[in-house]
Amino acid sequence: MQQLSIFDDRDKNNPLASRMRPADLSQYVGQQHLLGKGKILRQLIDQDQVSSMIFWGPPGVGKTTLARIIAGKTRAAFVNFSAVTSGIKEIKEVMIKAENNRQMGEKTILFVDEIHRFNKAQQDAFLPFVEMGSIILIGATTENPSFEINSALLSRCKVFVLQALTVSDLTRLLKQALTDKRGFGGQHIDITEEMLSMIAGFADGDARAALNTLEMVVLNGRINDGKITVTKEIIEQCISKKSLLYDKNGEEHYNLISALHKSMRSSDVNASVYWLARMLEAGEDPLYIARRLIRFASEDIGMANSHALEIAVSVYQACHYIGMPECNVNLTHAVTYLALAPKSNAIYKAYESAKKDALNMLAEPVPLQIRNAPTKLMKELHYGEGYVYAHDTEDKLTAMQCLPDSLSGRRYYLPTTQGNEAKVKEWMEKIEAWRREHQK
Secondary structure, X not given: OEEOOOOOOOOOOOOHHHHOOOOOOOOOOOOHHHHOOOOHHHHHHHOOOOOOEEEEOOOOOOHHHHHHHHHHHOOOEEEEEEOOOOOHHXXXXXXXXXXXXXHOOOOEEEEEEOHHHOOHHHHHXXXXXXXXOOOEEEEEEOOOHHHHOOHHHHOOOEEEEOOOOOHHHHHHHHHHHHHOOOOOOOOEEEOOHXXXXXXXXXXXXXXXXXXXXXXXXXXXXXXXXXXXXXXXXXXXXXXXXXXXXXXXXXXHHHHHHHHHHXXXXXXXXXXXXXXXXXXXXXXXXXXXHHHHHHHHHHHHHXXXXXXXXXXXXXXXXXXXXXXXXXXHHHHHHHHHHHHHOOOOOHHHHHHHHHHHHHHHOOOOOOOHHHOOOOOHHHHHOOOOOOOOOHHHOOOOOOOOOOXXXXXXXXXXXXXXOOOOHHHHHHHHHHHHHHHHHHOO
């Protein structure tokens, strides 16, 4: 816990990311959806009308920086609080001081970094003081507030979602660092636009990572006659990655995910793992790949092996919990399993076929026998009449018609004989035979 000052030590021994931290909104890069002209957060900051809020976004996108900018503009006391190092005792001490300030007519803004690390009891300790107005709480989190912040506390805070910085944003930031006196301004550094874009791309939306990488490559650059020359080889050594043919917003992005998808569909496990590695080592978001695997599990495997979906969802959670590079083995686990699993696209085809009928026959009425009848009038209109509760029958089956008359007998799901779907096919045939017999 410490009182925050915007007049931080800008000593050259500090990391570049620290030296380049913006002091006001004119130096801030990104988040124009929140800080652009006329946007609500910009107005709140400019008018010093900040209320309790949560900044939610990935690392290095400016959550703490925004809090520091607010500290520089507000007339309130501003306290910086870390969820990593602070406990209930420290919270209570700050709350008592904040309440005393309130009684003296002074507001207190409490910034809590990594607020998701506080447990329920610690978060509950803030609640009465937020309600009384003793503090204005600003929390920063990389986790979904809906799951990590107590609902009572969350309901009293406005959530602002900060987005990962674009390559353009990061390139602009790197250029500032090269010319600003707080960074490398005054030094002769030879680095190309392509190299700056490479650093920005590998930073994956994280300003801190981009600036740290720039500092590393400059410090490792070749010095000759007072000029520092940065080469592509130096950058690759510093980030421990090759400059692969990859653009997360361009054609190659879709080419590679297509290659992974089609290799798994073809049950080529070696090709599948290779394309996975190509994407990960080029800096692809592991959660993007994990989401595609979840889709694949139902689209290309489905009922042939329903465990595939469970594996894919579990791996998504694993990637969310531990991130890169550790989650690369989890993704390899899923890709290998999905590639080797029996394949069926019957689920995908079933929905596409049903969708076509649903779009072309939107006015088809729900059969009376399966309509709900909660009122007397509905019962008089024969809603629910003829409904058979399957659990009351000996075979737990009914011959009742559930499709509209115009679609009676339509079949959407046509199971294959692949994997477990062979058993599903056999069971469906028995159900259909039973219904034919009991409809006579």
